[in-house]
Amino acid sequence: MKEFWRKKRMNPENKRILAIDIEESTPSWRHLLIKAKLIYYFFQRHLFNLWLKVRLWDEMPPELRKLWFLNREGGMFREKTYRMCDRRHALKGSSILVPGAGFGHCIFQLAAFRPRKITAFDVYEYSKEWDFVAQTCKDRFGVEVVFEKGGFETVESEGRFDWIISDAVLEHIKDMDGFLKSSNRHLKDDGWFYASFGPIWYGPGGDHVDWGGEMTRWDHLICEQRLYEERFEKKGLGAAAGTLEGDFLFHGRLFSYLRAEEYFEKFKEAGFFMDLGIAKVNWFARRILKNDPDLSKKLDERNVPKFDRFINGFLVWMRKSK
Numbered sequence: 001m002k003e004f005w006r007k008k009r010m011n012p013e014n015k016r017i018l019a020i021d022i023e024e025s026t027p028s029w030r031h032l033l034i035k036a037k038l039i040y041y042f043f044q045r046h047l048f049n050l051w052l053k054v055r056l057w058d059e060m061p062p063e064l065r066k067l068w069f070l071n072r073e074g075g076m077f078r079e080k081t082y083r084m085c086d087r088r089h090a091l092k093g094s095s096i097l098v099p100g101a102g103f104g105h106c107i108f109q110l111a112a113f114r115p116r117k118i119t120a121f122d123v124y125e126y127s128k129e130w131d132f133v134a135q136t137c138k139d140r141f142g143v144e145v146v147f148e149k150g151g152f153e154t155v156e157s158e159g160r161f162d163w164i165i166s167d168a169v170l171e172h173i174k175d176m177d178g179f180l181k182s183s184n185r186h187l188k189d190d191g192w193f194y195a196s197f198g199p200i201w202y203g204p205g206g207d208h209v210d211w212g213g214e215m216t217r218w219d220h221l222i223c224e225q226r227l228y229e230e231r232f233e234k235k236g237l238g239a240a241a242g243t244l245e246g247d248f249l250f251h252g253r254l255f256s257y258l259r260a261e262e263y264f265e266k267f268k269e270a271g272f273f274m275d276l277g278i279a280k281v282n283w284f285a286r287r288i289l290k291n292d293p294d295l296s297k298k299l300d301e302r303n304v305p306k307f308d309r310f311i312n313g314f315l316v317w318m319r320k321s322k
């Protein structure tokens, strides 16, 4: 294994993240710790859902009232969310498509469920990381993983996947209708679509840049363009919390710019049936907004949807057929 790392010379940050993911996909004492945390979160989730629904009912777009409401991540670790997929439609022996796989850091945890095959693609190529992930999944789990550079057109035939699994991708998709239609076409009739997405553009931190401090979380929505650009110049690429992501995404306009409600309208239009949807509420962000009428007024002036302002993101499990 050491030899493999040495030869491949991956981006050190990607390498570090992949090492953590390998560890998380392998049974260990950490799993016991996670299990203990999950018990705590099980109770916390039910309480927060009720409490947040009561407090936020009038502020929610009616279509979104059916969702579950969590405070921030609410214990929705990958271990948990993939298990929730597995309970709905077995991952073991399935064929899984992972659009927007990035350098492949969610793949190990999926491979641990022993699907028949994982096909993954991304518009950017990470050949070294992909070779490493594919080789490791074969060696550890006996699972075939194939990576392609590009979009849905790189995937041969349609209607052959049991699952489409996408983490942290939808908020970056420019042509959401096209993306969802292709997703639907590539699924078997009894196939499922799982997505976790966020931060969303109109929410706190929607530009994916950490400017430091909680009060700056909406600056991408209210700052004058020139001042905002000056910040990038001052902070340089370091603005992106250790990666090049924020700067790269912002200047490439790599966001869907959709409102929370619009995502759900588009899921429906594309023919998906929602089995479970979860909203991640940032209660702390809402408190800041309540206590700072000037900030809220600025967001009003920019027509920032009232609900999105304190939403971190969503998780959805959807079926192709009823």
Ligand SMILES: C[S@@+](CC[C@H](N)C(=O)[O-])C[C@H]1O[C@@H](n2cnc3c(N)ncnc32)[C@H](O)[C@@H]1O
Residues within 6 Å of the ligand: 099, 100, 101, 102, 103, 104, 105, 106, 121, 122, 123, 124, 150, 151, 152, 166, 167, 168, 169, 172, 173, 174, 179
């Ligand atoms: C934030 S990264 C998430 C990567 C990975 N899913 C993860 O959880 O680490 C979003 C990825 O989506 C990819 N992406 C954006 N639009 C895409 C598209 N239309 N087709 C395929 N990949 C896309 C980007 O290149 C990027 O690697």
